[in-house]
Amino acid sequence: MQHTTAPAQPWIPRQSRPETAAHVADLLAAYRPGGSWFLSTPRGALLARGVRASVPATGDTPLRQRVAETLRSARAAGADHPIVIGAVPFDPDDREHPPHLVVPASVQRALPLPVDEWPTGRRPLTNPADPANRATPANPGNPVPGEAAGGGWLVTPDPAPEVYRAAVAEAVRRMGAGELEKVVLSRSLRLEPAGGPGTAPLDLPRMLRALARRDPGGHTFAFDLPARAHHGATGPRAYPGPRTLIGASPELLVSRHGTTLTANPLAGSIARATDPAEDHARGQRLLASAKDRHEHAVVIRSITEALSPLCAELDVPAEPSLLRTATMWHLSTRITGRLADRTVSSFDLACAMHPTPAVCGRPTDRARRLIGELEPFERGWFTGMVGWCDADGDGEWIVTIRCAEAERDSLRLFAGAGIVVGSDPDAELAETSAKFRTFLLAAGVERPLD
Numbered sequence: 001m002q003h004t005t006a007p008a009q010p011w012i013p014r015q016s017r018p019e020t021a022a023h024v025a026d027l028l029a030a031y032r033p034g035g036s037w038f039l040s041t042p043r044g045a046l047l048a049r050g051v052r053a054s055v056p057a058t059g060d061t062p063l064r065q066r067v068a069e070t071l072r073s074a075r076a077a078g079a080d081h082p083i084v085i086g087a088v089p090f091d092p093d094d095r096e097h098p099p100h101l102v103v104p105a106s107v108q109r110a111l112p113l114p115v116d117e118w119p120t121g122r123r124p125l126t127n128p129a130d131p132a133n134r135a136t137p138a139n140p141g142n143p144v145p146g147e148a149a150g151g152g153w154l155v156t157p158d159p160a161p162e163v164y165r166a167a168v169a170e171a172v173r174r175m176g177a178g179e180l181e182k183v184v185l186s187r188s189l190r191l192e193p194a195g196g197p198g199t200a201p202l203d204l205p206r207m208l209r210a211l212a213r214r215d216p217g218g219h220t221f222a223f224d225l226p227a228r229a230h231h232g233a234t235g236p237r238a239y240p241g242p243r244t245l246i247g248a249s250p251e252l253l254v255s256r257h258g259t260t261l262t263a264n265p266l267a268g269s270i271a272r273a274t275d276p277a278e279d280h281a282r283g284q285r286l287l288a289s290a291k292d293r294h295e296h297a298v299v300i301r302s303i304t305e306a307l308s309p310l311c312a313e314l315d316v317p318a319e320p321s322l323l324r325t326a327t328m329w330h331l332s333t334r335i336t337g338r339l340a341d342r343t344v345s346s347f348d349l350a351c352a353m354h355p356t357p358a359v360c361g362r363p364t365d366r367a368r369r370l371i372g373e374l375e376p377f378e379r380g381w382f383t384g385m386v387g388w389c390d391a392d393g394d395g396e397w398i399v400t401i402r403c404a405e406a407e408r409d410s411l412r413l414f415a416g417a418g419i420v421v422g423s424d425p426d427a428e429l430a431e432t433s434a435k436f437r438t439f440l441l442a443a444g445v446e447r448p449l450d
């Protein structure tokens, strides 16, 4: 991921310095699904393993209070520098997809992924089919043969593309009638082994490496999820295998370091092109698009409203800039601020902001209702947040997009698009197809899919 402004300084929390010996490549190599959490951001990477304590998924107090109490107890029980790490679903009250937040038993940290050594993030979209983009020692950002090779998937869209187009048209109609200003509508792809169940085990560590290499400046994650609860006649029953939330999100919900906070909302997107001139032109078209600027402005307004009461200073650039991933251009605004009250943690900030109109809409309640009406599946953790928070309140929370839920040998991918009054159903379908490519490429699927 590349931004037009300078990247953040590497962030290795003071208390973690004794643990920083690891190189990010070692952390990626050590990652194994089940009881582990990998996160790489422009500020640093971490690999957390094991569970020392869990934040109660339900309770009489708000989730942010349960997080603070779990951290306090861990400290009181002798943990030196405890962190809470995990995933919060789109709807934090979703009983099928409860928040999964733990104090891990161990945390290893490393400096950020070396963007300059892995140059794909600086280039226009690399088309792996183009011989010029074949992996070479000098260009290791491209898929390494055997790393992300071979599709071998049976792909099922949910809903069918025409159903998604109809949903977008319906949302535009409702907006025309003044019901709401913006809604984010998503769809999903189910990937199963083409040879049938059990014929091709998922290699999540390989996919994670492919995601990290393709977008070294992004937020790459592989997070443990709770076992699925089945509600049968005899009550909840758990599927014993691990489930993993894995992806490479370009969007920082919020980070806090001392009293300094940063948020980097994105909204307004276009697929990148392989031809550099066309790629540049697309970015400029996005920057000039009145529809996309409106879609973006709605998000900035909401975030400013959420953060202003918590900040002594808040700097919100008047104009969006362009941010690029390996596959997409986005409108981006890097917001910085100084907290009014140091006891407000990164998780408190994230809860105050979530869900932003980059994933839900505005007004929030109406958008949420329309999503429930028009999307034929539960989002679960998609469009929630993943991240960590330490006992001093520092931390990073990432918007859970460009991701998949992995279970046994199948994957469920998700992608959404912001809909406003001027949205065109075909263009929104194409935008979601382009967003799927972040994960499809890591899964070895190289042709665009609807």
Ligand SMILES: C=C(O[C@H]1C=CC=C(C(=O)O)[C@@H]1O)C(=O)O
Binding pocket: 184, 186, 251, 266, 267, 268, 269, 330, 357, 358, 359, 401, 402, 414, 415, 416, 417, 418, 419, 435
């Ligand atoms: C909901 C997604 O993207 C959001 C983040 C960036 C740009 C977006 C857009 O342009 O619509 C979306 O708001 C997704 O990637 O699934």
